[in-house]
Amino acid sequence: MNGPLFDIAVAVARIAVFFAFCFGLVVVMTWVERKGAAYIQDRRGPNRADIFGIRAWGLFHPLADALKFLFKEDFIPDNAHRLFYQMAPMFSLAPAILAIAVIPFGPDVTVMGRRIALQIADLNVGILYLFAVSGMTVYGVVLAGWASGSKYPLLGGLRSSAQMLSYEVSMGLSLIGIFMVFESVRMSQIVAGQGGLLFGVLPKWGVFVQPLGFILFLVAQYAEANRTPFDLPEGESELVAGYHTEYASFKFSMFMMAEYLHMVVGAAVVATLFFGGWQFPYLRDAGFLFPGGSAVAVPPALVLLLRIGAFVAKVLFFAWLYVWVRWTVPRFRYDQVMRLGWKVMLPLSLLNIFATGLILLLLKK
Amino acid sequence: METVLFILFGAIAVCGAVMVVTRKSPMASALYLILTLFAVAALFVLRQAHFLAAVQVIVYAGAVVVLFVFVIMLINVPEDRLPVERATTTRVLGVIAAGIFILESAVLARRFWMPKGPAAEVGTVETVGRALFTDYLLAFEITSVLLLAAVIGAIALAKRKT
Amino acid sequence: MTIGVKKVARPREMSFPESLYLVEIVKGLGVTMGHLLSNIVRQEGIKTIEYPEVRREMPPRFRGRHRLMKRENGSPRCVACFCCATACPAKCITIVAGESPDPGVEKYPVRFDIDMLRCVFCGMCVEACPCDAIRMDTGWFTPPDDTREKLIFTIDTLLEK
Numbered sequence: 001m002n003g004p005l006f007d008i009a010v011a012v013a014r015i016a017v018f019f020a021f022c023f024g025l026v027v028v029m030t031w032v033e034r035k036g037a038a039y040i041q042d043r044r045g046p047n048r049a050d051i052f053g054i055r056a057w058g059l060f061h062p063l064a065d066a067l068k069f070l071f072k073e074d075f076i077p078d079n080a081h082r083l084f085y086q087m088a089p090m091f092s093l094a095p096a097i098l099a100i101a102v103i104p105f106g107p108d109v110t111v112m113g114r115r116i117a118l119q120i121a122d123l124n125v126g127i128l129y130l131f132a133v134s135g136m137t138v139y140g141v142v143l144a145g146w147a148s149g150s151k152y153p154l155l156g157g158l159r160s161s162a163q164m165l166s167y168e169v170s171m172g173l174s175l176i177g178i179f180m181v182f183e184s185v186r187m188s189q190i191v192a193g194q195g196g197l198l199f200g201v202l203p204k205w206g207v208f209v210q211p212l213g214f215i216l217f218l219v220a221q222y223a224e225a226n227r228t229p230f231d232l233p234e235g236e237s238e239l240v241a242g243y244h245t246e247y248a249s250f251k252f253s254m255f256m257m258a259e260y261l262h263m264v265v266g267a268a269v270v271a272t273l274f275f276g277g278w279q280f281p282y283l284r285d286a287g288f289l290f291p292g293g294s295a296v297a298v299p300p301a302l303v304l305l306l307r308i309g310a311f312v313a314k315v316l317f318f319a320w321l322y323v324w325v326r327w328t329v330p331r332f333r334y335d336q337v338m339r340l341g342w343k344v345m346l347p348l349s350l351l352n353i354f355a356t357g358l359i360l361l362l363l364k365k
Numbered sequence: 366m367e368t369v370l371f372i373l374f375g376a377i378a379v380c381g382a383v384m385v386v387t388r389k390s391p392m393a394s395a396l397y398l399i400l401t402l403f404a405v406a407a408l409f410v411l412r413q414a415h416f417l418a419a420v421q422v423i424v425y426a427g428a429v430v431v432l433f434v435f436v437i438m439l440i441n442v443p444e445d446r447l448p449v450e451r452a453t454t455t456r457v458l459g460v461i462a463a464g465i466f467i468l469e470s471a472v473l474a475r476r477f478w479m480p481k482g483p484a485a486e487v488g489t490v491e492t493v494g495r496a497l498f499t500d501y502l503l504a505f506e507i508t509s510v511l512l513l514a515a516v517i518g519a520i521a522l523a524k525r526k527t
Numbered sequence: 528m529t530i531g532v533k534k535v536a537r538p539r540e541m542s543f544p545e546s547l548y549l550v551e552i553v554k555g556l557g558v559t560m561g562h563l564l565s566n567i568v569r570q571e572g573i574k575t576i577e578y579p580e581v582r583r584e585m586p587p588r589f590r591g592r593h594r595l596m597k598r599e600n601g602s603p604r605c606v607a608c609f610c611c612a613t614a615c616p617a618k619c620i621t622i623v624a625g626e627s628p629d630p631g632v633e634k635y636p637v638r639f640d641i642d643m644l645r646c647v648f649c650g651m652c653v654e655a656c657p658c659d660a661i662r663m664d665t666g667w668f669t670p671p672d673d674t675r676e677k678l679i680f681t682i683d684t685l686l687e688k
Contacts, residue, residue, distance in 0.1 A: 036563065039562065039563045039566040039567060040559045040562050040563050040566075041562070042562060042566060042572075042573055042574060043573065043575050044570075044573055044575045044577070081392075084392060084396075087396075123415055124415055124416075124489060124490070125415040125416050125418075125419045125489075125490065128416065128419035128420065128423065128490075129415075129419050131419070131423050131427070132406075132418075132419045132420075132422035132423045132426075132427060133422075135422065135423055135426065135427025135428065135431075136422075136426065136427065138427075138431050139396075139399070139431070139434070142431070142434050142435070142438065143392075143396075145438070146392060146434075146437070146438050146441075147392075154438065154441070157438060158435070158438055158439070161431055161434065161435045161438070162435070164431075165428065165431055165432070165435075168427070168428070172423075185490055215549065324556060324559065324560070325552070325556070327559055328552070328555045328556050328558070328559045329552055329555060
């Protein structure tokens, strides 16, 4: 195969694989959410949908849900602004899809004498791109709230825009520490920087060098994704369903997809920035190298598999964490959310930057 | 290829900007503003200034316009009760200003028409950061003081008991 | 008489690790994970009654859907006295009386319809019946159906149970 054709094939393959992975995970996550919630609450959860009598622990429920969404009436309320009402779900889903692009899901591989990064686009602004894109999600919620022409969505949209703006600040600031430690905003370099060891024992993962940054980022991410305990924009006890009250059928399912895709992408980002991305602890290119000095040789193909497997495992864990936290922690009150965002998270993230800078300066001397 | 994209995004940016000022509904204006900002960001990307593009989107589309939208939502004037503007003088002046601007840009374009080859590394994280903290340090610090003053002013206004 | 004052314990001040909130969240996560794992391992511990297959045992005095009793020879015990229809606050019982072929019995119901959509399950009809011909001891609800007509139970349906 010649040059440009090969490049295009590689690009398409990367997009297809990662896209399929993320959307597959979205489908699975809807099931995990329902089943996990049920088991946590001593219920059985979905177990009815069957294909030829095979029930498979309710695994076909996402399929049934999708079919149901497709065949429901696509209804536009009288008071809604027709165009914006229809645009809102797209505004909600598109940023989540865009964010997939910069996440490295494996190390560079050599195929037919070429080095290929297992990442859709290795931008030199990496995380900034991620911020830029995730900043757009707020429009989906706000537009949905405004264009529905109804009170509950409007309140939900208002809450969400204030909340997202507040937490975006501390989310960005909590990552500055990571940039400072790994001296890059490029995702691939941050992951590569996490391959070393800290004090000769711990893997040099972001969570070990930036523990406070990790907690702040995780909390801010939950707030950005509008997940419990920050799901006030759709707090059903007060706002029916918040910004997507007036939505039905496929548009509603787009909001749902956006939410779960945010979870998956968020999990991937946390895994990449704070848990070494595709780095497998103590695994080097040639094989395992344990702190004691003992080494185990591993064939390159297995190394690649282990690394991609490590990334998938980390993503799965953090995606599950979203669900786990949702069914554990009750929702905050709105003033509590704002207080946490501005009076706790913001000073702490500034403190984190200051402390990181100080330590780096002392280490350099 | 690059020229085609440049013309495409440039056209989107200009059309979006025109729509921002001509739309009646404020929400539509805000959305066209986002479109324009994105198109300008795309132009930055075409000149290899990824950092500028990202910051443009983060700051303007991600924060400033959200604030606009927030205000539009809070005020929430129905479309049939929007004030009708009859400022003919302003319009005439606007057209004249636009004419002068187009002339100016035509003159400028003759001199700086589409530099060939890859652009110099001006819009990356490193170069922008270095420039901010060395050559433009004073301006940078003064801006931060200005912003601080604005924050304090906003708090003072919000806390005023009237 | 003085008003009794009851002292209610105020929630105590949170200690520092509690006010950090994170430790408590982790504890909470432990609790939920415990439930999750124990429910996966011991499925029989889950209290859910899987409805269509398994039915809840109703208490003996539960007023469920009606049934009409029969005599030993199989004819309905009802003598079409209209007591139940009169007592019914929802006016959901329609009776058409006919001359009974049995010489010992005066009348029998040609039609005996209960509109289950109107019935409020108060049990007045059972109280009113002088012959113990109608009972509500089936121990079950009105099953759902897809047309209104199907939910007007006729004498045949009511005699079945």
